[in-house]
Amino acid sequence: MIKQFLSLEWKQFKRASYFQKGLVIKIFLILGALYFGGIALFMGVGMFFIAKKAIPDVDPIITVNNFLIYWFLFELLIRYFMQQLPVMNVKPLMTIPIKRDTVIHYLLGKTTLSFFNFLSLFLFLPFSIVLLVKGYPVINVFCWFLSIIFVTLSINFLNFLVNKSNTVFYIAAPLLLGLIALEFYGIYAASEPIGFAFNTLYNLPYLAIIPVLLLVVLYQLNFKYIKKGFYLDDAVSKKIKEVEATDLSWFDRFGSIAPFLKNDIKLIWRNARPKQTMMMSFMFLFYGLIFYTQDMYREMPAILAFASMFVTGGFLMTFGQLVPSWDSEYYKMLMSQNIPYRQYLESKWYLMVVAVAISFILSTPYIFFGWDIFGMIAAGALFNIGLNSFITLFGGALNRMPVELNTKAKAFSNTNGFNPTQMLIALPKFLLPMGLFYIPYKIVNFETGILVLALSGVIGIVFKNFFLRKIENVYQDGKYKTIAAFSEKK
Incomplete structure (x- = not known):
């Protein structure tokens, strides 16, 4: 048997x-x-x-x-x-x-x-x-x-x-x-x-x-x-589940993207997979302890730049990489509404920005390792907001694997929603901050490397509308392919 x-x-x-x-x-x-x-x-x-x-x-x-x-x-x-x-x-x-x-x-x-x-x-x-x-x-x-x-x-x-x-x-x-x-x-x-x-x-x-x-x-x-x-x-037998209602009216201050933000908060709060992912993203805050506590890594500042990006990028890396797969169960209905795609993408961007900002505040104890380390974390946070968030959203346009929100599998072992293309998109997330810091660091000094890494994020924020417009075009071009892929039953 x-x-x-x-x-x-x-x-x-x-x-x-x-x-x-x-x-x-x-x-x-x-x-x-x-x-x-x-x-x-x-x-x-x-x-x-x-x-x-x-x-x-x-x-x-x-x-x-x-x-x-x-x-x-x-x-x-x-x-x-x-x-x-x-x-x-x-x-x-x-x-x-x-x-x-x-x-x-x-x-x-x-x-x-x-x-x-x-x-x-x-x-x-x-x-x-x-x-x-x-x-x-x-x-x-x-x-x-x-x-x-x-x-x-x-x-x-x-x-x-x-x-x-x-x-x-x-x-x-x-x-x-x-x-x-x-x-x-x-x-x-x-x-x-x-x-x-x-x-x-x-x-x-x-x-x-x-x-x-x-x-x-x-x-x-x-x-x-x-x-x-x-x-x-x-x-x-039909399972009856009580849903806890939460007052999210204060999100109305975000204007036209408020409904999307409320929907994402409810999605995270009420479903197993996104809740597990959010909990695991909190663990990224301790990632720096692996590197900042070892003297050997002080001689490899490019690795420190990589670690600093990870400290504040937990939610962006885990939750953000599965946009729009999180909405796969009702994506067809969502796309049938008279809603500008730009608002949908902008709400995801704001959600990642807020998560990075909260992570940066929680990373304040890293000052114990020195202002140079904390400055690198701050530069990594700006990079995550200004560039990494847009790279993540762009990668989402190529991800057409649905996610089961209440699957019993664990967040990191569950390959539901995984796409090998994500691995290629992830390379710029890892290599770009290291390059942006290391080249000016090698040519000038440590402080210049931090400054260039931070400025790259600031430039990304300044050109936010440009990046969102380009990403929106990519999503629009693949809209019906994405709907078809999410509709496929496994």
Whole structure:
């Protein structure tokens, strides 16, 4: 029966109208998995020696155990935002003599094949092999490794349960940042008690039964949760959803584009996919911490310019790149109204501008790294408003992939709405700010590079009407192709 399920899914994928697009996406996903898998293997091999060099007086296995809690919290967050949970059309199977238990076991079994499960395997298997080569007890290392894998699979099924709730984000994200901050400033070493538990797990191999029991419990909870709603009446019954009304009258001050702005705010507030995207765009604010905290990047200012653009460009990069796909479900109706295309595009531009402005205000704490860094962030914000926003809108004219607003897939793992053309359009977003800063920086000095990057944004704002008019023409030329593409049912 499992073989039959696999055959049906392959036929569904191969015969779909979007087969070529899906094939390209899967090729990119495979290449990405190979890349990150290779990094994990490399880190797994070197983890023993890195731990030994960082804390020479402590056994590397103890050091790794002390910091495993951060790995698992980080994994939970990444899974919540990026893991694509398995989807299967079960309605036709409900009317034929196939056991529900078989279908549910198949669905849950598919989750174990997630790349995120293999990531832990790639990371901790080489580390375990190094431990064995160094003479550590075989039974202890083997049971410890199995415990890590069982905990990873437990997190996989835990994510399955909580993926429909934002509670996990509000708990895990502050907890992870808080624990790291307390550890960094020496206030409280949260790694010690957690590390003690994992060290005990290593020293007493028979305790590996605990992660196994945890995995069994979470699997059973998932099984019961799915089986509870696995009925034909539940699948076809009409779902009634209450919509919370919000007073958006203050948007009327924006004049003719106010209806579009209100519509976008409601779209983000009421639908799963755009809400997830907005939440993830907030994480871009912390992107600079990767670069500004490392002295090595001080000698690569072009990379700093790239990071500075990202700090304030989260919403623009995530939400903006899917304009007009966000409106795909009612795009035909929208285009049938007596509405100037210019107002539609201008409302999207203002939405991105406001998001960049809010991100810039929230980035104020970066002053701690120096006024030169904050000046670069300010220049990056102007670039995002004056040029990057128009590049993003232009890219939207070439994007004709619909987006399902309330899809259960995660914002970053969901390739619905993805177009390989977006990757080509993204190149100017990354390379242009680096070039605008680096060339004058190399010829004159650092301050001149910041000034040129900022002026490029100012020029874009001055010529806003020109850019919008050109982009409007591109949208108008492809209007009916876009309507046809959005109307195609998958």
